[in-house]
Amino acid sequence: MVTFLVGLTYLLLGYTTVSFTRGLSVKSQRLVVYLAYVYVMSPFIFFIFNVNQQAAFTEIGQQGFHILLGFFLVFVVFPIMIIFTFRKIFGRKVEES
Numbered sequence: 001m002v003t004f005l006v007g008l009t010y011l012l013l014g015y016t017t018v019s020f021t022r023g024l025s026v027k028s029q030r031l032v033v034y035l036a037y038v039y040v041m042s043p044f045i046f047f048i049f050n051v052n053q054q055a056a057f058t059e060i061g062q063q064g065f066h067i068l069l070g071f072f073l074v075f076v077v078f079p080i081m082i083i084f085t086f087r088k089i090f091g092r093k094v095e096e097s
Contacts (some may be wrong), residue, residue, distance in 0.1 A: 013039060 013036035047053060077083050 009039070 013032065015037055016032045019029060
């Protein structure tokens, strides 16, 4: 039941965010979009400060270089490669004859 409510909340906040970015009722939805930012980021913030997760952080500290290299590849290198690939494929200009 909790998962359903969280999913429904994410769905409603996402719909509101899309409406805000398209310019529909800008003033009334600005605070809801800010609420969505806080709501989405709060699990990550709580994960960092969770006492039970300290064992995971010590494991990262022991195996630090390998895990940090993996994070760097997944979150930096792969997205950049995907962006450049899409720009190369879809960003071509049509030659005028």
